[in-house]
Amino acid sequence: MALLLLAHAAMPERIAAATVDHGLRAEAPSEAAMVARLCGELGVPHATLRVTVGEGNVQSNARAARYAALADWMERDGLGALATAHHADDQAETLLMRLNRGSGVAGLAGVRARGSVPGTRLALLRPLLGWRREDLARIVSDAGIAAAQDPSNSDDRFDRARLRKELASADWLDGAAIAQSAANLADADAALEWAAAREWAERVEKAPMGLTYRPQAPRAVALRVVARIVHELDGAEPRGSATARVFDALVARQPASIGSLIARAMPEGWCFTKAPVRRG
Numbered sequence: 001m002a003l004l005l006l007a008h009a010a011m012p013e014r015i016a017a018a019t020v021d022h023g024l025r026a027e028a029p030s031e032a033a034m035v036a037r038l039c040g041e042l043g044v045p046h047a048t049l050r051v052t053v054g055e056g057n058v059q060s061n062a063r064a065a066r067y068a069a070l071a072d073w074m075e076r077d078g079l080g081a082l083a084t085a086h087h088a089d090d091q092a093e094t095l096l097m098r099l100n101r102g103s104g105v106a107g108l109a110g111v112r113a114r115g116s117v118p119g120t121r122l123a124l125l126r127p128l129l130g131w132r133r134e135d136l137a138r139i140v141s142d143a144g145i146a147a148a149q150d151p152s153n154s155d156d157r158f159d160r161a162r163l164r165k166e167l168a169s170a171d172w173l174d175g176a177a178i179a180q181s182a183a184n185l186a187d188a189d190a191a192l193e194w195a196a197a198r199e200w201a202e203r204v205e206k207a208p209m210g211l212t213y214r215p216q217a218p219r220a221v222a223l224r225v226v227a228r229i230v231h232e233l234d235g236a237e238p239r240g241s242a243t244a245r246v247f248d249a250l251v252a253r254q255p256a257s258i259g260s261l262i263a264r265a266m267p268e269g270w271c272f273t274k275a276p277v278r279r280g
Contacts, residue, residue: 001035001147002136003085003128008042016045018073020066022053031148038145047073059158067118074122081123086111089133092178093163095185104240105220109189110182129183132176196224203269204229210261210273223247229272234259 007015017039019032032048039046049072051065070082091110098107115124128136140147167173199217204225206212211229215222223243230238236259246263249256253265262275 001038001145002131002139003083004035004038004042004044005139005143006128007083008044013043016047016077016079018047018049018070020069021048021050022062022065023050024053024058024062027148034148045077047077049073064118071117071120071122074117081125082117083125083127085128085136086126087128087131087133087136088179089164089167089175091129091182092173092175093160093167095178095182096167097159097163104223105185105189105192107240108182109186110179112186129179192220192224195221196228199225200228205269207271207273210271212266212269212271214269219247226270230258230261233272233274234261 004017017035019035021028021032029048036046036048049069051062051069053065054061073079074082094110095108098110101107111126111129113126113129115126116122117124137147167175195217199215199221203214203216204211205214210233213225213229215225217225223240226247227238227240227243230236230243238258242258246256246258250263250265250270255262255264257263257275260275261272263270263272265271
């Protein structure tokens with residue numbers, strides 16, 4: 001709601017809004033109608049997008065369905081970019097959650113101010129990463145709007161909800177500073193990506209049966225090159241732990257497998273090939 005108000009103030013007559021109804025709560029249709037009424041008062045075109053969320057990881061599946069619906073809406077209405085309201089507190093929560101899971105630099109970098117809508121080349125903007133949740137809530141309340149509250153935000157079944165409660169009670173933690181750390185890690189991640197692209201161009205060669213890599217870069221860069229090799233040959237995005245296992249085995253001059261690939265340390269470099277197909 002705060003993003004809607006701010007975008008309307010900054011770019012009147014140049015925005016449109018969409019509300020995604022995931023079909024998970026009975027209140028969702030009335031909440032979408034509330035947003036539609038506000039958009040009508042502001043003169044902002046509005047669409048309600050209804051999606052079906054698959055079974056399993058509800059939050060992850062809801063996210064995938066949401067972005068797919070928003071991408072279709074953007075293309076249908078000819079919109080140039082999608083803006084979402086991720087803010088500094090979201091960024092801090094993401095960093096702490098991923099620290100607790102042992103994530104690498106890419107995971108700890110959190111979300112970026114600019115990116116692409118998942119699965120597309122459509123522009124994705126996050127203009128509120130420097131804003132705190134309480135400041136955005138104040139914008140909405142000062143406008144005389146009673147925003148709807150999603151109960152999943154306080155549901156202890158979800159890691160983020162539990163962490164949010166802990167952060168609220170830990171006044172010694174600075175959410176803005178944690179979010180800035182995530183931004184700094186995003187810079188580091190970009191530097192590693194640049195180095196990995198250079199390492200790939202200079203040290204990876206096509207081989208008769210796959211690819212050969214002659215590693216020269218530090219481990220953090222080489223791991224990204226190995227992951228890209230796996231993706232190129234196997235079509236899959238390997239888990240970081242699996243990539244690290246293969247890397248460590250090759251450093252020890254031991255063969256290793258990952259996905260459908262076999263990796264061997266040879267005199268000419270690390271060779272990655274498809275594993276022989278078993279018959280019978």
